[in-house]
Amino acid sequence: MELKVVRYSSSEESTLGLLLIDGVFACYTLEDEHRDVKVAGETRIPAGRYRIQLRTFGGHHWRYMKRYGAEFHKGMLQIMDVPGFTDILIHKGNDDDDTAGCLLVGDSATNNQVKDGFIGSSTVAYNRIYPVVRDTILKGSEVFIEMRDEILKKRH
Numbered sequence: 001m002e003l004k005v006v007r008y009s010s011s012e013e014s015t016l017g018l019l020l021i022d023g024v025f026a027c028y029t030l031e032d033e034h035r036d037v038k039v040a041g042e043t044r045i046p047a048g049r050y051r052i053q054l055r056t057f058g059g060h061h062w063r064y065m066k067r068y069g070a071e072f073h074k075g076m077l078q079i080m081d082v083p084g085f086t087d088i089l090i091h092k093g094n095d096d097d098d099t100a101g102c103l104l105v106g107d108s109a110t111n112n113q114v115k116d117g118f119i120g121s122s123t124v125a126y127n128r129i130y131p132v133v134r135d136t137i138l139k140g141s142e143v144f145i146e147m148r149d150e151i152l153k154k155r156h
Helices: 061-068 120-137
Strands: 002-010 015-021 024-031 048-055 076-079 088-091 101-104 107-112 118-119 145-147
Touching: 002 024, 015 120, 024 061, 024 107, 024 120, 024 145, 048 120, 061 076, 061 088, 076 120, 101 118, 101 120, 120 145
Parallel strands: 002 145, 088 101
Antiparallel strands: 002 015, 015 024, 024 101, 048 076, 048 145, 076 088, 107 118
């Protein structure tokens, strides 16, 4: 399975993108902003292609296990082997305060050139895409995510 995030808008606080699963639009994404020098928990991951695996430990894992139960939640979606980064997850959230370098998913997006970036209906989007990715991994198939920078230049 191939996931692709096409980043289309970056501001001083956030980056918005489109998540495609096997070439089909799935939802919007929000990440931290680009920085030339990484700041822990405040920088989006570099463009590239990375493997996704299930992570069955950590605070997010236990919170999601408690909320969803073991039938649904089999581990967090973790983006692996990102140079200089660790613990990068795909999870629910609405703005840059909800991510520490992770990838947030949602069904609506607010223009981050006008005000702070925001994605809405995050739980709905997560509950839709998580089982698709989870089941692919559980069947033993590899899942990759490509992060692409297609950022449009900000008008001055």
